[in-house]
Amino acid sequence: MTLHRILSWTPAAVVFDCDGTLMDTERHWVDARQRAFDEVGLSPSAGFAERAKGLHYTECGQLMADEGGRPDLGRDLAERLLRHFLALVSDSPVTMPGAREMVEAAAAFAPLAVASNCPRDVVETCLDNAxxxxxxxxxxxxxxxxxxxxxxxxxxxxxxxxxxxxxxxxLAVEDTHCGILAAVRAGLRVLGVGPWPGDETAALVDLWVETLDDPRVGGWATERAPLRATAPLPAAASRPAGAVFPAAAH
Structure with missing residues (x-):
């Protein structure tokens, strides 16, 4: 039997999405979008929520404006969206099922990073609180x-x-079509997580699981921890644009 492309492999690094993958904050984006729509008296067309999922807030604001028939309100809606989201997320969002265990197990055998479309202060605050x-x-x-x-x-x-x-x-760990496209275009293997996304999105990933507490994922990560003793972790690269070290941020 052929070994699975993910479950028989040890990545040199693991890169996680944050929203909806590590942290249960997607619900706040949904509520924030609705509040912004209500404030300006607009309504989205059918299927908007799925099209908006995973977008950067500025792009989401423009999408909201376009679908509401007021493209001139893109910047205003983006600002309203972010303001409402920050207010909602301040209540210390919880981690997604299995996320904490996956991060802790993966950190034992590979360097980790977060790749997110969210504002930096939101990502860092959520992860720090958790x-x-x-x-x-x-x-x-x-x-x-x-x-x-x-x-x-x-x-x-x-x-x-x-x-x-x-x-x-x-390895990229992602929950949205938008994020999966980014990871695939970058050349990473992809572990998809969440409700079944449909065949088109699922075809892009190497493995899809409903949650990160899936026993296959937990067992795979735990089994790789001893490899750290025999295989050195990759050396840190120079600090590129767009990256920040947690130690330097606090």
């Missing part, structure tokens, strides 16, 4: 210069480089 930020060598988010948001590959390319790993030797 006690997970210390496990990550870098947090990579879009910026105005060199790092474009997902579905561009930039955040994953930057995260892999910062971990000292070739993208082909790194």
């Amino acid at each position: 006690g997970l930020l210390r496990h990550f060598r870098a947090v990579v988010v879009p910026d105005d210069d060199a790092v474009r948001p997902k579905p561009a590959p930039d955040v994953y390319l930057t995260a892999a480089r910062h971990c000292g790993a070739d993208p082909a030797d790194a």
